[in-house]
Amino acid sequence: MLHFSPLDFPHRAVARVALGLLLARGGAAQAQTPATFAPVSTYPTGFQTFPFKVAVLDVNGDGRRDIVTADSGGAVGVLLGQTGGGFAAAVTYAGGDGFSTGLAVADTNGDGRLDLVVTNSISNTVGVLLGQPAAGFAPVITYRAVASSNSGSPTDVAVADVNGDGRPDILTANPGGDEVGVLLGLAGGGFAPATVYPTGSRSGFLAVADVNGDGRPDVVTANGSTAGVLLGQAGGSFAPVSTYSTGIGTTGLAVADVNGDGRPDIVTTKSGSNLVGVLLGQTGGSFAPVITYSTGPGSNPQGVAVADVNGDGRPDIVTGNTGNSTAGVLLGQAGGGWATVSTYAAGAVGFTLYGVAVADVNGDGRPDIVTANFGSDRVGVLLNTGTFTPLAAAPGAEAAEVALFPNPAHEGFAVQLPAAWGAVAVRAELRNALGQVVRQQPEARPASGAALTFATAGLAPGVYVLRVQAGSHSLTKRVVLD
Numbered sequence: 001m002l003h004f005s006p007l008d009f010p011h012r013a014v015a016r017v018a019l020g021l022l023l024a025r026g027g028a029a030q031a032q033t034p035a036t037f038a039p040v041s042t043y044p045t046g047f048q049t050f051p052f053k054v055a056v057l058d059v060n061g062d063g064r065r066d067i068v069t070a071d072s073g074g075a076v077g078v079l080l081g082q083t084g085g086g087f088a089a090a091v092t093y094a095g096g097d098g099f100s101t102g103l104a105v106a107d108t109n110g111d112g113r114l115d116l117v118v119t120n121s122i123s124n125t126v127g128v129l130l131g132q133p134a135a136g137f138a139p140v141i142t143y144r145a146v147a148s149s150n151s152g153s154p155t156d157v158a159v160a161d162v163n164g165d166g167r168p169d170i171l172t173a174n175p176g177g178d179e180v181g182v183l184l185g186l187a188g189g190g191f192a193p194a195t196v197y198p199t200g201s202r203s204g205f206l207a208v209a210d211v212n213g214d215g216r217p218d219v220v221t222a223n224g225s226t227a228g229v230l231l232g233q234a235g236g237s238f239a240p241v242s243t244y245s246t247g248i249g250t251t252g253l254a255v256a257d258v259n260g261d262g263r264p265d266i267v268t269t270k271s272g273s274n275l276v277g278v279l280l281g282q283t284g285g286s287f288a289p290v291i292t293y294s295t296g297p298g299s300n301p302q303g304v305a306v307a308d309v310n311g312d313g314r315p316d317i318v319t320g321n322t323g324n325s326t327a328g329v330l331l332g333q334a335g336g337g338w339a340t341v342s343t344y345a346a347g348a349v350g351f352t353l354y355g356v357a358v359a360d361v362n363g364d365g366r367p368d369i370v371t372a373n374f375g376s377d378r379v380g381v382l383l384n385t386g387t388f389t390p391l392a393a394a395p396g397a398e399a400a401e402v403a404l405f406p407n408p409a410h411e412g413f414a415v416q417l418p419a420a421w422g423a424v425a426v427r428a429e430l431r432n433a434l435g436q437v438v439r440q441q442p443e444a445r446p447a448s449g450a451a452l453t454f455a456t457a458g459l460a461p462g463v464y465v466l467r468v469q470a471g472s473h474s475l476t477k478r479v480v481l482d
Helices: none
Strands: 041-044 049-059 068-072 075-079 091-096 105-106 113-121 125-129 141-144 158-160 169-174 179-183 197-198 205-209 219-221 226-230 244-247 252-254 265-270 275-279 291-294 301-307 316-321 326-330 342-345 356-359 370-371 377-384 403-405 412-416 426-431 437-444 451-454 462-470 473-481
Touching: 049 105, 049 356, 049 377, 068 113, 068 370, 068 377, 075 113, 113 158, 125 169, 125 291, 158 205, 169 205, 205 252, 219 326, 226 252, 265 301, 275 301, 275 316, 301 356, 316 356, 316 370, 326 370, 370 412, 412 462, 426 451, 437 451
Parallel strands: 252 301
Antiparallel strands: 041 377, 049 068, 068 075, 075 091, 105 113, 113 125, 125 141, 158 169, 169 179, 179 197, 205 219, 219 226, 226 244, 252 265, 265 275, 275 291, 301 316, 316 326, 326 342, 356 370, 370 377, 403 412, 412 451, 426 437, 426 462, 462 473
């Protein structure tokens, strides 16, 4: 069985952020709700695929969530969700010419279909597999992800519009060159040659978020013992890296607002220390010193995700643990911080587990855990069996309950306004993670208790913010699109 220590294998999966429904203004915290999960179900990804990273989205548009894996054997795997639950046999697509560990799923060419983007560290390329009208994906197209004179060995990837031209761009973490590569999307399709930005040390994986609130995407990297932050500049370039200590052995990265102050925070795993580290975002885009929490003896956490898994409105931390083949869950606490970890078996002990994702895979409204079980050529699915209760409304008109469903959403969602608001003038807008307005409802005066509808077809998967202004009432809610 193959196994890599943090020193042998410094790059680790980046877990996509999928936050649960939160009241961003005036919300009152509930008492701690337990998190419970059914025993793991595992699904084969194919012989010697060695899945490293995992994502959960509806890639074929049938309304059911599918599992996508970046397979270290040099492929991408797709397990389509089935009616009644479960997943079909994996279909694999060549991702390039070797060692595919980074994965992003996004509409890269604006045709409304999700595409797959993977890294190929042996050939220093990134591979793009375009989604097809009749389902499935086209043969991979590869683009060099490093400077021509550099063997950067890309290991992670993200997709974002970094220069504001409306076209998705590709960003890669290149630990072999201590750099981030940026491939700008071209008007006629495809991507320009990579421009690289130094990170100061081995940047094994990355995430993109607006950490300083200026409306431009910034890059966060995990560099072994530091987190690097490259602030986005006008025109799509990036400022020199600033680094923040995370402690030795950083092996996973997520960026999310974990304390509800409106600023993105950094969450890392530290395999050798059996810890997660949290760096809280500060005004202006800097970060506070790291605070650590135990993931349990011998857990060796790798992948990490942030989501509200118990429905209490507070973000929780979920880790994929290689040491004991478990998913670790640290529940967010009312006064801040996270509870003692609870672990759930995610596969056979002794078979290395790396990536982790959190998403509602069976449509019951509860976030489930999906793991990439590298050593056993499988993915693990732990269905959430918790009992969710609605968020309590805080005193005051601004906290009147607004129902939003479904969430996560796919083609659209509805916003049910409280009858108590009456027939007031309503304005609403949907903003992406960079604060850009992507959908807007013209001012209207719906009937008392009526619902607004938002169409979201064509928007990239991710976390969005819905802002509602209804007369004197104003609130903000998080929406997850898959």
